[in-house]
Amino acid sequence: MKNLIKNNINLVRDKMAKAQIAACILPTADPHLSEYLVDHWKTREWCSGFTGSAGTLVITQNEAGLWTDSRYFTQASYQLEGTSILLHKEGLPATPSIQEFITSKVRPNDKVGADLQLFSIQHINTLTSTFKKSGITLVHFDPAQAWEDRPALPLQPISLFDEPFRGKETKQKLIEIREQMKLKECDTLITTSLEDIAWTLNLRGEDLRCTPVFFSHLIIGLSEVSLFVDSKKLKPEVASYLKDIRVKLFPYEEFTLALTQLDPAKILVDPKTTSYQYLSYLPNKIQIVFANSPIPLLKSIKNSNEIQSIQRAMQKDGVAMVRFLMWLEEKIEKKEFPTELDIVNQLYFLRKQQQNFKTVSFETIAGYKENGAIVHYTPTEESSKRISPNSFLLVDSGAQYLDGTTDLTRTIALGALTEEEKRDYTLVLKGHIALANAKFPAGTRGSQLDVLARLPLWNEGLNFLHGTGHGVGHYLNVHEGPQSIRMNENPITMEVGMLTSNEPGIYKEGKHGVRIENLMLVAPYKQGLFGPYYQFETVTLCPICTKGIKTELMSSEEISWLNKYHEKVYKQLEPLLATPTEKAWLKEATKKINV
16 A cells, blocks of 8 residues: 555656646545545545545655644544655644745755636635745646546435525525625626535435535526536426526536627636636636525524434434443443444434435444544544443544434543543533523624633643634535634634534543534523623534542532433433333433532
């Protein structure tokens, strides 16, 4: 494998030399800037061997480096070993930026190559500005031209997102989108985000494994809508539906031609979500307004229909999780210790039994002991450990139901714990509860709330480098913007109806990892000084392991929150469980902790 990676890098270098490219940037992206990729767009993985969902590879004629975030530090170290690719850990003070690295390695007047369809307009503008100062030119260069056996794009069918599940009709969504377009004095909106297109049209697809979207482009005008999609994907009922709502159909590959033929217009283009390459197809006479697309914010605020549907998904997922935790406990009692892969498979099996289950919402993370410290660890045949009756098992998993998308993490004490493990677990739980209990005024940003989850850790000199919370779609992307809860500034404010995760953690390489994650809805709290105040309503329904808690570190308010949460879990899940044994187990798992 290591020799194959070296060979692939050399193939790219040969293409670079012919194009007189001094350095090449390979991101993790497709032309739609999707989070998860089909095999066709995994050029960075083909060239590096690193399988994480985030990372950028830079190749020069003499060196190669990969930049990734803290979720993948351990995984990348292992997968890059022996490839000659140097790992650069993002977020650490000593790590140079990609621009700094490249400018230190190439000469003025050199060319840096990148496939410009895989970068947002905002990203390319930043790179160009930096390189220009050093006399470096950024040019279009596709490293995938060296990939001889590159997989084809998928051709999976598109389905209607049926009325019992959808939040509102497409006609109403288009009215709201057009109202926002008019406020910006625009008559056309270009949309290339796959989840935005699926949400707008009330359609779902199967092109990506964990996200129900389909490859397409959308152009929304004030009086018409054009969808660019492979017609082989359209079932007769879908084609009929699109005709009924007056959506014009064109082949997927004709999108760029359509851009060249747009009449003089004022076009709204989101620089964060639109590929830079598409700008080159727009006629010079067209006026471009670079601004946020209205769709992500409209999509993020769930209405009452969507919230009710999401709550049904949480109940189904809760039942599956109860049965999983019972299964795990029984295996340990019988000394039939499963592997991490056994755990992944069992979770899938139990979720699949639930009505309206479609697939997992991301690849299940199941890390025992030191593997739990690998933030986005997915076990393989080679890495899968067999658990023992000690330390922690960290399980981060979720599902796509027609009702909604789920994502939760539980860190499970399998037996005897060290004092360090108990302390770390309790500190993470305290941070989780602090954020879950937050009350805040309208206009509050996620970056202002992030400190609540970190403060118990900071007090002990601990921290985590990933975000505390991400938005979640409604039977869509498990990681959905535009809102977030993280240290980085994000101008998007928290609004009633947003579904957001709450997932602080502690990760100690070679020892253990702890993370506790629930999903929360932003809900009204009360009218206060200077306006309305909001709160979080936790909607995930699954017992939180109490075996690792050092109660002497918990306040009475924190224990009260945990007791109330478990009371809610029992009340909502008990009627859905099938046997007295299941009901008795849940009652014990959610029993009250004495203050």
